[in-house]
């Protein structure tokens with residue numbers, strides 16, 4: 001791995017970093033090139049990032065998406081203007097430096113030939129002054145650039161985060177966690193290069209190329225044509241090569257994504273991997289993905305490395321051409337030696353920028369895919385609209401009125417569901433796995449909206465209710481408990497951060513959780529590991545129950561809350577839940593009949609339809625599906 005990785009790194013630098021050959025020439029011979037001097041500025045690393053950044057999708061160039069991202073800069077017009085303004089001054093200084101050198105050489109020549117009065121000191125002082133000024137400008141431009149792009153990236157991240165909070169469950173059902181995380185991190189990170197490139201690199205390339213060509217032209221028309229004649233095909237070639245590479249880079253990024261997925265899954269599923277002793281197989285799987293990725297990366301950078309010398313060669317012709325044409329003009333007395341020197345320096349300065357065209361193209365390509373991926377989240381329309389009406393007074397009557405629902409794939413998951421849960425009643429929902437129990441209760445707090453029919457809470461359609469008030473009045477204890485990686489106290493107080501420690505303890509006691517929490521190393525201040533791994537399933541459920549207690553909801557939903565615990569813990573949780581349910585309308589999804597028997601209303605679901613509803617005794621007498629599954633369980 002190590003030598004191979006090194007090889008790739010070398011290729012990525014020597015091959016894909018298109019302007020490196022120019023950097024190499026100009027850093028040694030032309031020490032005053034622009035503010036993007038790689039030794040002063042992180043551009044090469046930006047370039048390497050642009051070239052090797054992972055998980056890029058789509059290969060089309062999307063100017064509209066990029067413009068939308070650029071519009072985030074509108075918040076900082078002063079800084080953008082200052083940045084560009086200072087950069088222009090810096091470029092102007094850079095353009096002046098060859099003039100000073102050329103004029104000095106002309107002066108020296110005159111001095112040597114005609115013994116004219118001449119001193120180099122004014123030029124040296126001016127040169128020094130300008131170089132110093134430019135160094136200060138570089139510093140200022142760099143600082144300003146960071147103070148412009150970093151807050152802008154912060155704004156983009158905030159926009160993504162806001163969108164993720166607003167997006168409906170239907171969106172989250174389809175999006176993969178890894179994908180969303182990658183968009184909120186890697187893709188934003190890639191836009192940093194884009195913003196830098198738009199703010200500085202684009203201005204630098206365009207202004208410098210135009211200005212230097214014009215300056216060479218003003219010195220000598222034929223040299224101007226020579227410069228254009230070599231520069232244009234070089235820029236065109238680099239642009240063509242870069243665009244040819246787009247699909248190849250896309251493949252590299254996709255393979256990188258596949259490799260990352262293996263890592264991600266291995267971390268998330270480490271217990272399963274170890275339980276099945278599949279470590280070796282997983283290592284092999286990773287190696288395979290890594291090798292495929294490396295092969296594709298090598299092919300791509302090799303392609304680049306093989307074509308750069310051609311561009312290099314064509315542009316390299318500009319210098320001998322200038323020496324030939326300019327030299328003849330000097331001999332014929334049409335051009336001063338110092339002016340030829342100016343042209344040579346200008347050609348070198350353009351070479352530096354010509355090389356940057358490739359880097360710019362790559363940054364734009366990468367960024368346009370990233371921009372689109374980010375905008376897909378920010379501009380996503382699947383946002384649940386909140387109603388306007390406040391929660392009416394009442395004690396939690398829930399009515400399902402001919403409700404049908406299908407997830408977006410068109411398959412109906414619930415058909416024509418009608419029932420009434422009176423205030424304070426407990427409603428048990430039973431049925432085989434996949435029959436739609438979770439789906440049914442998810443409609444109450446509007447995690448999804450019914451496709452047909454309506455749901456009323458205390459007489460008002462949930463779609464008309466203020467969403468925040470609705471969600472605060474309905475507490476859900478999910479099939480899988482999620483705890484944040486913070487303290488126990490913060491987890492319990494999640495819905496009501498202002499709760500006092502006394503309130504938290506009261507709720508924890510009611511949830512039968514106080515006892516084990518007190519035994520934790522730091523009691524309520526104990527930090528829970530990621531996803532609460534340091535707690536048992538039953539303990540986590542009891543924390544979730546305490547969290548629901550604290551919200552004092554009108555309606556409570558318990559989804560299979562006792563499925564994964566032993567009978568003693570189950571008794572404790574049932575006791576906790578009995579207290580929690582008092583005085584509220586409660587929906588309980590449970591597999592065990594010990595939990596269901598005492599419910600005021602039992603809904604028996606099968607394939608998304610209510611087969612039977614009533615109390616336990618009634619349903620048993622009816623000898624239907626309920627009785628069938630009840631007897632099955634008793635026999636076990």
Ligand SMILES: Nc1ncnc2c1ncn2[C@@H]1O[C@H](COP(=O)(O)OP(=O)(O)OP(=O)(O)O)[C@@H](O)[C@H]1O
Nearest residue numbers: 173407408413431432433434435436437438439440
């Ligand atoms: N987010 C979703 N997107 C699309 N289909 C879904 C989604 N969630 C569930 N389904 C489908 O809807 C049907 C009902 O699922 P639901 O989760 O409500 O069943 P359940 O009765 O709660 O099952 P279990 O007892 O296993 O929890 C199933 O066919 C399932 O495949």
Ligand SMILES: [Mg+2]
Nearest residue numbers: 437438439479
């Ligand atoms: Mg379920």
